[in-house]
Amino acid sequence: MTEHLGLRERKKLQTRAALIDAALELCDKQGFDATTVDEIAAAVDISPRTFNRYFATKEEVVLGPIEDMVTAVVGALDDQPCTGNEIEALCKAHMQVFQDAQSQQPPSPLFDRFMVMNRIIATAPSVRARSVEMGEWKLNSVRHKVAERMELDESDLRVRVVMSTWSGLMHVAMDQWQSAQDDDRPPMVCCASAIANTYETFQGILPPQAVQEAVPAAQ
Incomplete structure (x- = not known):
């Protein structure tokens, strides 16, 4: 960048x-x-x-990693082709951010910063309160980019469904990543892998024919 x-x-x-x-x-x-x-x-x-x-x-300097992450994800979304599958684009954008961070020499301190930041959030009420506001800003920033890619208003139901689905998948992926304590790979590699595995599982439980039929109906 x-x-x-x-x-x-x-x-x-x-x-x-x-x-x-x-x-x-x-x-x-x-x-x-x-x-x-x-x-x-x-x-x-x-x-x-x-x-x-x-x-x-x-508070803002302590929460700086959140802003950096959002900026990187939105930038990575710009690199994704508009195929009509925005959930896949979000998956690949997040994986790209983590993989790029790991490939730097030396690797980016992205995860180390987040772990320290989370410890501070847990002990400082003012930082915790501001982090909630930053979370809303993060969601709005990504939603704005997704709506732009879909050529829809941010309030459109399709945009809301994409964002809600992706939020759920990320929660599952983060739970999977945090529970894999015996994985010796670098944290950023493990996180990217957890996101990929969660999205693959999501794809696997969707009947292909049902997905194909839903696209014209949404239009």
Whole structure:
């Protein structure tokens, strides 16, 4: 994502990532309430004023991984062909994000950041409350892209069915991934595999003839 950006834009992304890492490390170690914006900024050698150019609040920097994930998924959806199967496109887009993160050298800290972020969410009510709002933003961002791909309004029933179905599949996939504790593969590889397996199972329980007949009816 960064190879086509100019030097200034790349430096901004690097500073943003450094702020997220510093915030997660400090808040995880000494507690969210005990950590100040001044400390986070100092860890990256910038001023608190410069911090506010990247994040409005301490909650937002801790939840930065959510924004990064959504941006990556929406970008990956743009790479998927419009075949009429948006659930498959969502599956492949998420797998692409995890596979791309794992293929980086060194691998992206995507999952490490999420695990630390979740620990902080569990102990900090203000972060937990903001994470709920971020979850809504995440859902809306992906739904907007899916509706755009389907050339439909976001409130259209077909868009809502796609998003609800995908949400259910992701819940199952994440449960499958978290329960596979004896899998020695890297976490991002395991997660991508869980998504693929869940979607394949979903395909397997749908009668092909029923799916083909449902398409004209939806139109």
